[in-house]
Amino acid sequence: MAHRISMKLIPALLLAALSGTVAASGFQLLEQGSGLGNAYAGSAAKASDASTIFWNPAGMTQLQAREVSGGLTAVKPSFKFDNSASQVGVFNATGDGGDAGGWAVVPNGYLSWAVNRDLYVGLGIGAPFGLKTKYDKPWKGSAQSDEFDIKTININPSIAYRVNDMVSLGAGVSWQKIEADYFRQAAIVPGASGVRAHLSIDDDAWGWNIGALFTLSPATKVGVSYRSAIQYHTEGSSKLSSNGTPAANATGLALINSGRQSDVKANIKVPDTFVLSVTQKLSDQWEMLGDVSWTGWSSIKNVDIVRTSGPQTGRTAETLTALFEDTWRFALGANYRYTDTLKFMFGLAYDQTPVKNANTRLTALPDNDRTWFTFGTQWKPAKEQTLEFGLAYLYLQNTKINSNKSSEGRGTVIGDYDSSVWIVGAQYSIAF
Known part of the structure; x- marks a missing residue:
């Protein structure tokens, strides 16, 4: 019994470690292994360590008999709201919410193992999606969002086969778990601020990924990979709490007694991705890397939160309006080998947002197109070991929002966000 309990705790502990944030467009996380210094250009083609399991499992055939890679990335997004003409309705809230980032x-971890010369198996653990925004209280948009937190964990066993010296194929399956928590102010009568709604949902589901690697010459590699969408049928609860004031307590109790606290369900489909990558050695010192990737964010439109208990069973408690659209990402990187043990890395990328205009932008995700500027170093303390450091600054242009939720009693948030993201990461790889 103790063993079974401990096994159940493992995903929960991993989810706690994989803190929600946002670094790529939408709530996608690209921090899945080495390559931060190149803005992850060439991700599906470079196959330089075991983290290729995530980007393109076919790349395992380029590795040594056994390889392990693990890393840690710290991400600091900044979302500072500047109010223009917000209308907060009955809440009478003030304040711009500080920095919501x-x-x-x-973290990530990978293991690759050669069964024989042409057949490899591997295992990867990471967090392909995550998001956290949290506003200081009080703020004008509190009726729409105070805090939004998404965490995922992805466990990805994989296999690769070398068809010949030019072609390798790979595939994997993914068990992925998601947890989401959403907080907002829920008072619906004047003077009753402080009644807080908390939506909590989770689920686990399966997906798959495939890839191919083409070694066109000793200097040129091309990689293609596809990772499937994953359909979640989440379940959870919608609850109310109070800040302790008499008005809030009275209103909160009335709402609870009228069936506003219940079990809920929601269907969410996280997007599929396609990546095309190239790496090209120009000389003994210089290497270029390129990437074009597509993400099917249109899988997320309106998320209906449906009650599954209480007197309002079967009714929609609320709808989270996303209206996402598919996106493209373009990345270019360069490596300069300074010595046999030290390499410098450079990268530039343009990452589209799935949020296309101010009217569909959410206070929970004030996303916009972003440009990546990256730098890194790779050091080999020994022949079979590699230590990589990367630093990235993501520039987001001025982000306008005009989120009109007045028909739902949540006011209208109008203004601008001053946003940016800093990322710093390290990856250690060893072959044995």
Whole structure:
């Protein structure tokens, strides 16, 4: 019994470690292994360590007999709201919410093992999606969002086969778990601020990924990979709490007694991705890397939260309106080998947002197109070991929001966000 309990705790502990944040467009996390210094250009083609299991499992055939890679990335998004003409309705809230971003940590780990010369198996653990925004209280948009937190964990066993010296194929399956928590102010009568709604949902589901690696010459590699969408049928609860004031307590009790606290369910489909990558050695010192990737964010439109208990069973408690659209990402990187043990890395990328205009932008995710500027170093303390450091600054242009939720009693948030993201990461790899 103790063994079974401990096994159940493992996913929960991993989810706690994989803190929600946001680094790529939407709530996608690209921090899945080495390559931060190159803005992850060439991700599906470079196959330089075991983290290729996530980007393109076919790349395992380029590795040594056994390889392990693990890393840690710290991400600091910043979302500072500047109010223009928000209308907060009955809440009478003041304040711009401070900085809704904060530091978070994204770890990853991989193991690759050669069964024979041409057949490899591997295992990867990471967090492909995550998000956290949290506003200081009080703030004008509290009726729409105070805090939004998404965490995922992805466990990805994989296999790769070398068809010949030019072609390798790979595939994997993914068990993925998601947890989401959403907080907002829920008072619906004047003077009753402080009644807080908390939506909590979770689920686990399966997906898959495939890839191919083409070694066109000793200097040129091309990689393609596809990772499937994953359909979640989440379940959870919608609850109310009070800040302790008499008005809030009275209103909160009335809402609870009228069936506003219940079990809920929601269907969420996280997007599929396609990556095309190239690496090209120009000389003994210089290497170029390129990437074009597509993400099917249109899988997320309106998320209906449906009650599954209480007198309002079967009714929609609320709808989270996303209206996401598919996106493209373009990345270019360069490596300069300074010595046999030291390499310098450079990268530039343009990452589209799935949020296309101010009217569909959410206070929970004030996302916009972002440009990556990255730098890194790779050091080999021994022949079979590699230590990589990376630093990235993500520039987001001025982000406008005009989120009109007045028909739902949540007011209208109008203004601008001053946003940016800093990322710092390290990855250690060893072959044995």
